[in-house]
Amino acid sequence: MFTQPNKLEFSRYLRHESVTIALLSMGAVAFFLFVTGISSAFFAQQEELAKRWSMRGVSDLNAGHFAEAIPEFRAALLYTRDDFNFRLGLAQALMGLNRTDEAYNYLVNLRTQHPENGLVNLELARIAVARNDTQHAVRFYHNAIYASWPGDEEKQERGARFELIGYLLKINAKTQAESELISLAGLVGQNAQQQARLGNFFLSIPDNEHALAAFRRSIEADAHNTSALAGAGAAAFNLQQYPLAARYLGRAVAANPGDAVSSENLRIAKFVVQMDPFQPKIRAAEKYRKVVADFSAGGTRLKSCPVAGTYAAPDDPTLDLSTEWNKLQAQVTVAGLRSNPDLVDTAMNLVFTIERQANDWCGKPAPADAALLLVARLREGS
């Protein structure tokens, strides 16, 4: 409690109070100016130190020297504690060392401050992927896709979406992946590499039509893109467009002879083109020649896989396939077929049956036999 001041002091206050306040004000202003001066020097130094350490951190982060980057970003944060980029850099460095729990905590806080930041959401999605937390991973990827990004926003968004699709395919969530791919298709533009990547994603779903379209766009942008050529060949092959597949695969193998899958598919595709008697717009003579050749190939396959021939043909259980083939052999000639065109279907059906049985019992077929199986599938619309 205040007590009553004595009168002498009271009168002194009354006399001097204004002077006192003026003096105190002047003192405060002088002190304030002094502190302003040293404050400028202090913050200039802090800023310089923050810059110096952060630059080292960024440099080490980009070089993949995560262990060095961590103390550098921490030092930078000593001088600008809440700097978003420094914290993000630190989190990325921690992630680089697989210290995901520590990184996660930083990122969660960064996300609280900047929920719309794409990079933060993307990093959180990666952590969720590492933790096998699909629900959060997809959520953070979506946040990243629809977030704001520094610089080329579309490019970053595409990157996040590609990453999400890769993750969805990895966990076999093909339906979700397909819808993401369709959205992505509208964003990729004429970039050959990205179109090829998109095509490969479609191919792995599989959505061969979209894949072929993406590969074609890629090839339009870059005719020598071997990945796109191989992808287009594979997509066309899967779509049973063997002449087209043979064209793309031929170019792909020419550009990259080491591509074994494309080479194999190319051989098969060529055989299909060569052996398919049901192709439209071919002359009858050629058709009969193909049937004769196919029938001969069926016989060869039967000889190499006798077990297939001992089983009865499904359409006539009383006859086995060898007996049937032998029975028709004399009739299946170019002349025989010309005189009895109905024999084409009979002969080819027998060939298809032989190839299926041989495939079931004797394993991997030779390219010509594989081609005949594909012709069978093509013919039967399966």
Place this chain on the structure above:
Amino acid sequence: MRWLRFAQSSTAVESDTLTKAEFEAGLTPARVLRSVFREERFFLVLSVFIGVFSGLAVVCFRFAIEWSRIYLLGSGVDVPHWRLILTPALAGAVIAIITIHIFPKVRGSGVNQTKAAVYIYNGYIPFRTAIGKFITSSVAIGSGHSLGPEDPSLQIGAALASAIGRRLKLSRDRMRLLAPVGAAAGLAAAFNAPISAVLFVIEEVIGRWTAGILGSVVLSAVSSVVVTRWFLGSESLFGIPSVELRRPSELIAYCVLGIVGGLASVVFSSGIGALRPRFMRLPRWTHYLQPAIAGLLIGVIAALGAPQVMGAGYEYIDEAMHGQFTWQFLAMLAGLKIIATMLSFVSGTPGGMFAPTLFIGAMLGAAVGGAEHALLPHLQYSAGTYALVGMGVLFAGFLRAPMTSVFMVLEVSGNYTIIVPVIVANTFAYVISRSLQPTSIFDTLSRQDGLDLPSMEEQREESILRVEDAMQPSGPVLNADEELDEALRKFGDSSHLALMVRLPGHEWARLTHEQAVAMAKEGKGALTLGSLVADSAVPYVHPDQALDTVLRYVDRYPSVPVVHRADLGKLEGVISQADVLKCYRDFRED
């Protein structure tokens, strides 16, 4: 002029305070100014200036600590081992020489020194002490001694206020009040938390709530925080992550934290309490070495893998809050910080214990939370929440400032959803610490220094004697409309020698049997009591009032009526001087 405008605008309000002569002489500007700035108002204005000066001084102090750290330990976080070990040791040696030869009063707790200034030295704190604290504490903290800047800031503020008060030749009473005003300003600037600073000064330095000082303390604290924020920004000390309590059952986890924190507080305070007098009793020449050896040991701890224990450690509190450490490492850091702080403090190195307390609390909180989460994975765990509550827990348990501990957490977190866990955990910590270590650390330190300062904690818990403890049954009540003869009959039926008379307008009078008999002999038997005793009304008191209140009356009135607060015409009892004295005597004997 702003002040003049204020004075003019206040003229109408203040005109009733002018004397008649002044009023007749006319209201000149000088007279108006004088009428406005009466001493109490001037004191409030002075509090603002003290806040500004303290805030500026604390800003400089913060810069000095940071510069010390940069130049002594380097600007990075990876400090070479030789530097970690040698820097605090050499700084300790230099500080010891400065402390012993130039600033001998900078040793010890600034809180206690400010309290001593208030209760013993009439508010006098040498300005030299402020300079000494500034220099030695900034070097000590910057070099890595495990101490904090808040306590020195508090003392710097108090010393500045004291110096200003002396320069203005303020009265002794004002000088006593000025030191806490400066202390609040210094602490508020250091914490960037004005409410906590005000509460702490009231809880620990002044010890009571009084309207006279509250305004000044608040003004100085707020003005110092405004100045500090002008230079350092309005960010809180820590980057607080989002904090939430999802299920009420999680409170059990916080109870555990409160218990662990209470026990840690006891270990910390009893360690300091036991070691400090032993270190002080060592030969004088060892005092030159004690800070250096303490620094060396802290450096060794840092070099062995725990550099986090060095200095105030706010940046590491921040990291703990963001889940940067495992719970095992956090627990180890809490233990090592207790050791490091004990070493620094008992060696006489100037600096405060607020920041180490917060550090230990944060580490312990996050460690307990992490351990609980490891044991019970379904438990919602956020390192930030537990660290924050842990800080409050240690504040309540170690510094024994329960209210400040709650508001400090709220103020630094800015999140009121955490209030329930904080209160629950702090209560556990406070009760455990209080029961295991009855004397608080500040009282222990002041007694070790040979000072018998009032214990705020004991004062808070002191039993207050009330009127109801001493009052006696009153006997029958007489009414103003009763005749004297009737009153005499009542005296005859009662053993009391005096009865209370209820008068109109909630007044009471006392009538003795002797007075009644005398008036009856004068032939006034048919008159009403109202007409006979109307002029001899006595003051009354209420049962819940402090017994001290009655002392104002009982020397003038043989007994005083005790009346009901809600019904002033209802007599609860009577109280006399003998009753009061008997009650005090009985209380002391108990």
